[in-house]
Amino acid sequence: MNLSHIGFSQIELLVALVDTGSFSQAASDIGVSQSAVSHGLARLETELGVTLVERGRRGISLTEAGREVLGHAREVLRRLDAIRQAAAAASLLASFVLALRRLFSRSLRRGS
Amino acid sequence: MNLSHIGFSQIELLVALVDTGSFSQAASDIGVSQSAVSHGLARLETELGVTLVERGRRGISLTEAGREVLGHAREVLRRLDAIRQAAAAASLLASFVLALRRLFSRSLRRGS
């Protein structure tokens, strides 16, 4: 109960919410129901103990806390992407090495 | 099935693993079983499609991919912390404002 059940999905959700300006748009952007967006944001706000998003008549707006959080949130997503890319690059490299090794040992078996 | 079931816990886990140098130490550091650490790292590696940690006789060591990922992982944790701190500060401020407002309206009711 103590530690963050904050998840990447909640961060993603917050960013999508701000970028699209509405719960339903954010929902279809991420590919979940708008109920999930509502749930997720509620969880995040409860977890942090602050309201992040002001639900207004014309769309939404960030609270002061929300504004502070958003920058960090974006950076988190960027880093997550960087991790995926680094991994993808490494995995690609690995398969090259493997392929080369196979070719090499085949020639060896044939006798140089 | 497509999107990241990468979680903050896995990131935290990877960092703890590198910092402590062993699965069991990382486990007690985070407060989970060493099985959970094994599970979590396995999930992360599967998800990314790369081996991150080389399990050796004397402790562990990072692969090249692992080294690249680690920096981003640390930054992610820093940002997560920053988010929590920003939220905590905002929440503290909010309760101050509330307390002041209560005091103020009490004096009003008393008449000036």
Added chain:
DNA sequence: AGGTGTTACGTCTGCCGTAACTATC
């Protein structure tokens, strides 16, 4: 009526602990 977000409720996924197993010293 048509759009918004919230909420109640049920389902189902997937995380993690226990414990048994393998391996290394």
Added chain:
DNA sequence: GATAGTTACGGCAGACGTAACACCT
């Protein structure tokens, strides 16, 4: 035998979808 990691299995929390709700235009 002890220490370190993996794996099979099962339970349980919690995330999310459906649907009914309230609100605003």
